[in-house]
Amino acid sequence: MPVYTAPRRDLAFVLFELFEADRLWRAMEATAEVDRDLAEAVIDAGGKLAESAFLPLNASGDAEGCTFEDGSVTTPAGFRDAYAAYAEGGWVGLGGEPEYGGQGMPKMLTVAVEEMFFAANPSLYLYPVLSAGAALLIASHGSEAMKQRWLPEMYAGTTSGTMCLTEAHAGSDLGLLRTRAEPLKDGSHALTxxxxxxxxxxxxLAENIVHLVLARLPDAPQGSAGISLFLVPKILDDGERNAVAAGAIEHKMGIRGSATCVLNFDGARGFMIGEPNRGLACMFTMMNYERLSIGMQGLGAGEIAYQNALAYARERLQGRAPVADERSGDAADPLLVHPDVRRMLLTQKAYNEGGRAFAAFVGLQLDLSKHSNDDEEARKAANLVAFLTPVAKTYFTDRGFDGCVLAQQVLGGHGYVVEWGLEQYVRDVRIAQVYEGTNGIQAMDLADRKTARDGGRMAGVYADHIAGCIADPRCPERLRPGLENALESFRRATRELAENSKADPALPGSVAVDYLELTGLVSYAWLWALMVGTAEALRDQEGSDVDFLDGKIAAGEYFHARLLPLATILEQRIATGSTPLAVRAEAL
Ligand SMILES: Cc1cc2nc3c(=O)[nH]c(=O)nc-3n(C[C@H](O)[C@H](O)[C@H](O)COP(=O)(O)OP(=O)(O)OC[C@H]3O[C@@H](n4cnc5c(N)ncnc54)[C@H](O)[C@@H]3O)c2cc1C
Structure with a gap:
């Protein structure tokens, strides 16, 4: 039976000991009421619900999957009750607008909650987390009437939300989409x-569903400049069923408890959100929010996989410890004594905890961009969010997948069989590298739009932020040279993109994935340096939790010694430019 304990201690370390979140929240009017006690109570309650209601349904939900009959979907046994407990607890509206029934909690806190639910049961959690994203879009771009009509129900979980972008011939390239929206006399539209x-x-799970749908008006320009956004309720206000219906559900590698549907719109009534032909820009509000959330799916998967691998490595006896002092009186020692098993576990721990700190940092920038009283600070934060969102989505999900595979490897053959749960984590997390924009497309967004076409300005602001952290007294002297080298690699790679992409348009796409990896690596490196410094200072205090802090310091040292050197190789790869990929199509 898989185990999972919400990482309460580490979340408290990241939020309050590393970032002093309570001080930051106090400084912003919108979050001034949130203090450490409240935030820890939220994390504790969320952790309990994830452990007690979501986790027990993860394996059974996978085995049973969703079923489809006559246009209706039945979710796996137990999902309805667990969803109801989540909705009734007010969790859908945790980060929602207080005027419409949301709880207005800072994003820095809600990402922590998302990680726990995604770890416990990603299939089940996708339903409410998409609703929260849809509600955010309505709150940002909907009319006042729309907000009053839909937000309270969405926050209460009685109405859920979807995002409807993809069509058979329009995946990454949404400019190709064909769904039509014909104006009706009453100002609404008929979507087909x-x-x-x-x-x-x-x-x-819910009484109603609002679909947020991208479609084209009759006179719309070609491509992405001709896409508008519509809210299409499953059930209309007069109680009538709208002309939208599921035609089928997909049979998938993972997240089998999450219904992935073909949706047919047959003259369905829809209500425009935002301006005509400006729908994609509105949808990006939701997509950015969802991207960080889907990143949390990767992080949550990495964490539950690590916890299970660690528990197994403590119990399973195989082989003798290389160091005589570590040998027990038994015929064999626990797997944990073997350096290669420690390598696998420390790699997972270093990426999980580095990611948790990075998620809190990106969450903080989202909060500052929305709520800071200082316009300059808000603008800088908004730029950082734009630059770092593709990094968070991609790096969390790639490292989450790697972590699940490493955890599976720690269990040897037992990792491959269903009983231990690891193979499910690998299958479930795999989709996070694909949806919400594939990781390749995210890397292009970072390297091309956010760096090459921006002349490297946003990247420069971020590099300066990191340089400031190296100068922070908490950054240990011994970790500074490695961090400085990696930062220089990042600056040189940024220059390469900013200076040479005009002359060589294939350059951003050729090096995008390496550039994103380098950005992720450098991001974790500065956070790890500060975490090691913070843990060392706490360790000197009387009554400190030495095991936790020693683990933190060891993982940070490991990250800097064994993972950060990859930065040099990534820079070398980027320096080769587009040439190695300039292969004639016929030659492949
Ligand atoms: C389980 C599941 C749930 C989903 N949920 C939703 C949902 O709720 N709403 C929704 O709208 N969609 C959803 N999707 C769709 C998902 O977002 C798309 O599958 C994804 O965006 C990729 O589109 P595609 O599958 O058409 O792949 P394609 O766009 O055909 O891409 C195929 C490959 O080519 C690469 N590629 C494509 N274009 C480029 C380019 N210009 N440069 C470089 N590389 C490129 C991609 O990175 C990818 O590796 C879901 C998909 C799945 C499988």
Whole structure:
């Protein structure tokens, strides 16, 4: 039976000992009421619900999957009760607007909650987390009437939300989409077309569903400049069923308890959100929010996989410890004594905890961009969010997948069989590298739009921020040279992109994945340096939790010694430019 304990101690370390979040929240009017006690109570309650209601349904939900009959979807046994407990606890609206029934908690805190639920049961959690994203879009771009009509129900979980972008011939390239929206006399629109792969497009958890749909007006320009956004309720205000129905659900490698639907719109009534032809820009509000959330899916998966691998490595006896002092009186020692098993575990721990700190940092920038009283600070934070969102989504999910595979390896053959749960984590987390924009497309967004076309300005602001952290007295002297080298690699790679992409348009795409990896690596490196310094200072205090802090210091040292050197190789790869990829199509 897989184990999972919400990482309460580490979340408290990141939020309050590393970032002093309570001080930051106090400084912003919108979050001034949130103090450490409240935040820890939220994390504790969320952790308990994830452990007690979500986790027990993870394996059974995978085995049973969703079923589809006559346009209706039945979710696996137990999902309805667990969803109801989540919704009734007010969790859907945790970060929602207080005027409409949300709780207004800072993003820095809600990402922590998202990690725990994603770890415990990603299939089940996708339903409410998409609703929270849809509610955010309505709150940002909907009319006042729309907000009053839908937000309270969405925060209460009685109405859920979807995002309907993908069509059979329009995946990464949304400019190709064909769903039509014909104006009706009363100002609403009739939507016709078929969307595929729609998460939570139909289910039995909530009374109603609002679909946020991208479609084209009759006179719309070609491409992405001609896309508008519509809110299409499953059930209309007069109680009538709207002309939108699920045609099928997909049979998938993982997240089998999450219904992935074909949705047919057959003249369905929709209500425009925002301006005509400006729908994609509005949808990006939701997509940015969802991207950080889907990143948390990767992080949560990495954490539960690590916890299970660690528990197994403590128990399983195989082989003798290389160091005589560590040998027990038994015929064999626990797996944990073997350096290669420690390598696998420390790699997971270093990426999970580095990621947790990075998620809190990106969450903080989202809060500052929205709530800071200082315009300059808000603008800088908004730029950092734009630059770092593709990094968070991609780096969390790539490292989360790697971590699940490493954890599976720690269990040897037992990692491959269903009983221990590890193979499910690998299958479930794999989709996070694909949806919400594939990781390749995210890397292009970072390297091309956010760096090459921006002349490297946002990257420069971020590099200066990191340089400031190296100068922070908490950054240990011994970790500074490695960090400085990696930062220089990042600055040189940024210059390469900013200076040479105009002359060589294939350059950003050729090096995008390496550039994103380098950005992720450098991000974790500065955070790890500060975490090691923070842990060392706490360790000197009387009554400190020495095991936790020693683990923190060891993982940070490991990251800097064994993982950070990859920065040099990434820089070398980037320096080779587009040439190695300039292969004639016929030659492949
Ligand atoms: C389980 C599941 C749930 C989903 N949920 C939703 C949902 O709720 N709502 C929704 O709208 N969609 C959803 N999707 C769709 C998902 O977002 C798309 O599958 C994804 O965006 C990729 O589109 P595609 O599958 O058409 O791949 P393609 O766009 O055909 O891409 C195929 C490959 O080519 C690469 N590629 C494509 N274009 C470029 C380019 N210009 N430069 C470099 N590389 C490129 C991609 O990175 C990818 O590796 C879901 C998909 C799945 C499988």
């Amino acid at each position: 077309g078929t969307k595929i792969f729609i998460t939570g497009g139909e289910h039995d």
